[in-house]
Amino acid sequence: MYKIFTTYIVALTFILFSCEKDESLRPESVNRTVIIYMSADNDLSADALNDIEEIKKGYNRKDVHLIVFVDLSGESPYLLEIAPNSAKTVKTYPEINSASASQMQDVLKDVIDLYPAHGYGLVLWSHGTSWLPSNMSLRSFGRDHGSEMNIPDLSMSLPVHFDFILFDACLMGAVEVAYELKDKTDYIIASSMEIIYNGFPYDRVIPELIKPVIDYKSVAQHYYNYYDNMQGAYRSATVSVIETRYVQELALRLKQLFEDNIANISPFDRTTVQRMDTYEEQYCFDLADFVDTVFPETDKSIFTDQLNKVVIYKAHTPMFLSEYEIETYCGLSCYISHPGRDDLNTYYRKSGWYNAAGIYHLF
Secondary structure (H helix, E strand, O other), X not given: OEEOEOOEOOOOOOOOOOOOOOHHHOOOOEEEEEEEEEEEOOOOHHHHHHHHHHHHHHOOOXXXXXXXXXXXXXXXXXXXXXXXXXXXXXXXXXXXXXXXXXXXXXHXXXXXXXXXXXXXXXXXXXXXXXXXXXXXXXXXXXXEOOEEEOHHHHHHHOOOOEEEEEEEOOOOOEHHHHHHHOOOEXXXXXXXXXXXXXXXXXXXXXXXXXXXXXXHHHHHHHHHHHHHOOOHHHOOOEEEEEEHHHHHHHHHHHHHHHHHOHHHOOOOOHHHOOEOOOOOOOOOEEHHHHHHHHOOXXXXXXXXXXXXXXXXXXXXXXXXXXXXXXOOOOOOEEOOOOOOOXXXXXXXXXXXXXXXXXXXXXX
């Protein structure tokens, strides 16, 4: 039911061979190339094929390249060039690990070389669990035969600066993820909670992503409206648009809040903070509610003002899976140190956000 993008660990590098590549057919440079990277060599293969059909329906322009990398279970990976209501295979690969940062980088470089443009957009499609590290009985971004990719490795693998990164993956709307990717993209569209059912409605989203000027709020609204109009447990969604140029200052504002109010930090029960996942132990919490809980009587307006610059759009359904109430949602999740998970806590202390935002003052 869930699409949970798993954070990948770097695996062995394979040399990628093209079975067909005619330089004489190389397209002219256009305004934008949008790359959809589907790491579906797992239990999501059927969902990937369904989404490809939606993607073809949504493509209605010829001045934007729309390229899909597809890695399905039991098949050789391949590149699809999307045309209105159709697609053609332009390159195939030997069996690779699509959850390897180095091999994802090779694929992205292939697409950029084959389809040069003035700007690039990226959709990352697979399993996912926020910043959480691989090989800890949790999934982060992507999964291929048990291999996963950590977010810092994902960031280093991106060969160009992207206009946007859309995560069709669970739990990726996290401040820790945004901080790692702040220098790699201008905007992030993501869900802070799990993504259920069919993921993003590509027949509605693709027309927005290939417009000359993208309205990122409209992209997120299509996702929200799709699920808000459903019934029962399927009426479950959170989504936000993050403008990354303000993320560094957000970290500095939170660090200053800690440093100026050490004496005002209140003890709290982490389970009282708005949850942003469905795990029994809880790993993801609403960032603003976390800060309000730590500093209940402190003026937090400087931090809040900066948070409102970072999150330019946010929306949520009242409930998630008809079980978890979403009372408040600022558009970003965060981790709160878990008393029984020293492995996670140790890894978290190495994160860019932990150090930049001064979380060490609390944990």
